[in-house]
Amino acid sequence: MTHIVKPQFRHPRLATNSQGLTRRDYEGVISTLCAGCGHDSVTAAIVEACFELELPAHRVAKMSGIGCSSKTTNYFLNYSHGFNSVHGRMPSVATGANLANRELTYLGVSGDGDTASIGIGQFVHAVRRRVNMLYICENNGTYGLTKGQFSATNDRASKNRKGLDTPFDSIDLCNMAIELGAGFVARSFSGDKAQLVPLIKAGIRYKGFALIDVISPCVTFNNHTTSTKSYEYVRDHNHMIGRLDLVETSAEIEADYAPGTSADVTLHDGSQMRFTKLDESYDPTNRETILPALERYRQRGEVATGLLYLDKREADLHELIGTPDQPLNEIDERALVPGSGPLAAINAAHR
Structure with missing residues (x-):
């Protein structure tokens, strides 16, 4: 495959972080996705988050499967490690x-087909094993590479572009x-960078399995008026549960409304989003509270965005199974091959 190379010229006064890297250093090759694809906006958010976190790019491992979304790992962190697996096996x-080298930062990018269909068994076990990684699902409710079939995350009320249910x-x-x-x-x-960038930063820093489900409209096959994954629908039905922080690049937008109420806010581009402020009784760390709340939003045809759930008891796979602190790929042969005595004891324990 031939890639279009980005120009090497850059302004000599670009801002750098503590690693001596600019935002350009966290980019990849030029995207070959459709113009306006929400996935490119997610890529831009990942680049910004990694720059702000001042991550050393060579200590990041980016993982992907198959699909439009899985192509995007080629569009950021050009100097990191990467592995593009087969469909659904990321x-x-x-x-x-992660088991071999716990010292890297793991960032997985997948799609709704790669995650919720062929890869759902893989996804389920990565979650329950609490693999220490940020898993971003770029969710557009459709199979873009194979011309617009429904995916498993497509809402029942959402028709395809030909009007089929x-x-x-x-x-x-x-x-x-x-x-x-x-x-x-x-x-x-994907169109809300002010919310998405802080969520990515927090997900990368979380110790354990972190998921961000990003509604990322497919401009070619699933951006019509009857789609619940379109830009128009999400902007009109977005109910923001929380924002980790707020950094505006232009005049600050302010909104003042009481807990338990909603407000329509006009954004810089003229679009509107509806924000719902949770009342004081809401506990974001209580699974018994958040799951019924998410169901209520769904029943009303609304999209709840923000940090939906946080378990403060951070734990990952290494703690659960008791692996050594040293990365397994650095353990010498004497430790890996303890001899026939310990091996016989292990075999005897299983008889």
Whole structure:
């Protein structure tokens, strides 16, 4: 495959972080996705988050599977490690890599087909094993590479561009992840960089399995008026549960409304988003509270975005199974081959 190379020229006064890197250093090759694809906005948010976290790019491992979303790992962190697995198998590859070297930062990017269909078994076990990684699902409710078939996350009320219905209920990845033991679960919109960047930063820093389900409209096959994954629908039905922080690049937008009420806020581009402020009784760390709340939003046809669930008891796979502190790929042969005595004792224990 031939890639279009980005120009090497850059302004000599670009801001650098503590690693001596600019935002350009966290980019990859030029995207070959459709113009306006929400996935490119997610890529831009990842670049910004990694720059702000001042991550050394060579200490990051980016993982992906198959699909439009899985192509995006080529568009950021050009100097990091990377592995593009077969369809739906990214979670198991990420698990093996994490067990071998726990000192890298693991960032997985997948899609709704790669995650919720062929890869759902892999996804489920990565969550329940609490693999220490940030798993971003770029969710557009459709198979973009194969010309627009429904995916398993497509809402039953959402027709395709030809007006056809889906006979099946959708899979909600956030609800599933919370029930399976993920410690950090969030949902965002590719067009809301102010919300998405802080969520990515927090997910990378979380110790354990972190999921961000990003509604990322497919401009070619699933951005029509009857789609619940379109730009127009999400902007009109977005109910923001929380914002980790707020950094504006232009005049600050302010909104003042009481807990338990909603407000329509006009953004800089003229679009509107509806914000719902949770009342004081809401506990974001209580699974019994958040799951019914998410169901109420769904029943009303609304998209709840923000940090949906947080388990403060951070724990990852290495703690659960008691691996050594030293990365397994650095352990010498004498420790890996203890001799026939310990091996005989292990075999005897299983008889």
